[in-house]
Amino acid sequence: MKVEQTIERCRELIAEPLGAIAERWKESHPGGRAVACFPVWSPAEVIHAGGMLPLGLLGAGATVELTHADSRFQSFVCSIAKSSLELGFQGLLKGVDGLVFSNICDVARNLSSIYKRNFPHFHVDYLHLAQNSTSGGVADYMADELRRLARGFEEAFGVRVTEPSLAKSIELYNAIRARIRGLYAFRIAEPQKLSTVELYQILRAATQAPPEEALSRLDDLAAELPAREGRPKDRIRVVVEGAFCEQPPLGLLEVLEEAGCYIVEDDLFLGWRWFTSDVPADGDPFRALGQSYVDRAVPSCTRHEGREPRAKGLIEKVRRSRADAVIFTPPKFCEPALFDFVPMRQGLEREGIPHLLVEFEEKMWTFERTRNEIETFVESMLFD
């Protein structure tokens, strides 16, 4: 399949409501269960190992009007929390059986229990992912936490999550992550051949399809992309940082590119490509996966990284991708991203790396002011 056709298929997939995707999958998997994961990281492997369909619960963007959720959550709460809850109120998750949240922020924490109260038919689990990565007890704890999640699925849905099945699912997701790492490396090398708008759609589609199908699509892309035509343009290379949870509107990514940026690194769908290298396939797979969350993790605002300066991971990203600048894109009201902006900015300034702050909301639909800001920033760098 040609790259354009594959991307078109991705576009179609992500336009579908999550519930419809789950229902369609169930037609060919009678009795199957679908479980949606709120950002950032969830062990999709555990879901898949139980024969269930893991999906990404990524809010509703501008596709739904809030009619219930805004009376539950105040005006100062991020949009993804409200629109994700609204999906439940409007029945757009019909077909999804379970939801997984984790301790990324206080809003996600409260959203989890509010979901459970309002929609008792969902099996809702809340993971406490370790924040003390140096404790001697952390590996055992994480293994136990993943086993607890599995037991919850077993009790709720009558599925079985065995060690051999989990080991196989880990291998499958290792393969997916390796392909995604390949796409990121490709975009660093030849950003003119793969736009971030396209990459975004590819990655989002991977969170809304069975992983086997996602892998096959990624394989097609890996085979076809190098031969794609693409003439380099006079743009600056940037890292986009901050959109690891609430999804930026495609229009925002388009404006970033049209205004003169090659986005060569980002933190989009961070949880779906969490590990810097393969999760070991031998030994206790629960432990391997849990331990990898701690010691193979990409830098993230939602995880405490010991005494590593918060800017270190970002600066490494800039160097590795040969970026000229960083565009911070924290979603409005996102505390983890907004807090980390301060030490990250300080780190960039120490290194002399230019940066720009562009806040967004998933339901944002006009971008002219943003375009203006980015064009000015790009011009200031190109003609400096």
Next chain:
Amino acid sequence: MPAEVKERQYQGKVHQLSRDMMNAWMAQLARANETGEPTGAIMISGNCVELLRAFDIHPIFPEVTALQNAIRHQSLPLILKAEEVGYSSDNCAYVKADMGLFLSGGMGPGTKMPYPTVTLCNYVGCNVYVKWFEHLAAATGSELFMLDVPFLRTSEPTAADVRYVVKQIEELIAVLERISKKKFDIDKLREILAYSARAEEGYARSKDLCKGSPAPFDSFFDAINMMGPINVLRGTREAADFFDEAVKEFEGMVAEGVGPLSEERFRMVVEGPPPYPYYRSFRNLFTKWGAVAVASTYSTVGGIWEWGFRHDPARPLESIAEQMLTENLTNRSIVARYGQIKRYVEEWKADCLVIHSIKSCRLFSAGQGDMREYFTKELGVPTLLVESDLEDPRYYAEAQLRNRIDAFFESLEHKKLVAA
């Protein structure tokens, strides 16, 4: 027209004792600044201050610093200072006021405080704590210990949760031994925990006395006099003695049939933290209606003692872990809080629920609209939701608050008349 309700301007022993004790603590910190004695920054929620105390490490509470600056109307310049370096208007203003203080070259509300030797992040539910203490440790150059307490996401903590926390406490003890240059003495910790248990008993008994009518003190506005001793000074003989005195005082008031107001017309449960920059003004909005808080959730951020949990000197580390895991408001879900409030409404015989929603603390506030739905529509409890902030004075709109509070109590008064 009913007679105007007034505050009795009750300032009795409890208020004075609390003030003296907190001042003595601040003076100790100021001395530590001069003598170089070790200090440890720690958070209020579900804290393990007893461990610091066991090594004679002076505890510093950045939240207390922040709230004291707010009460003294000094928070806004600090918040603005933090915003100048990039903190967002949407970030927790407690953190901004604290970081603003560092950026202004100071530490402490008026009194000069030492930089912490160790920054002990008791991560108990609040994710902002992690960021706050990462920034604090970086700003002060102090050693950061992340005590990761799994959130209470099942009815009871799992065995793995308890093992993980106990293991970290053991690791923390090794760090504190190194910092304080003192060997861990478990008997000393047991003695400290016995004082904690006594204070917890007294705090619980004081709150229990508010079940009577009139309640002897306002369990939201006056509880602050007890929150210092229970959260900051817990584990000392002085704090345990303080609560003995408090119980005596409140029992006397119950016997006399007096409360904080000239008349108790409405009994309310208050959810959420107070607006510290306008503490007195906010209180007055309720006083004029004769509304007294008979229970509050804010007074349980450090620990929920009213359901019977006490630190146990016979199981020192385990009971510290249990308190952090289960026996405080912040490590429990918002929906678990509905259960806590429901119990208050029923057992403390409240007429209504007042939710003070604050922008700074999403842990408390995100989803309080759902809480209002639950109490009004499912339980039929009259519920008022008002918004401002606990630290940032820019979010306090007095006229708007007054309108909403007046309308709510007018309607409640009407209902009472009709029912009578």
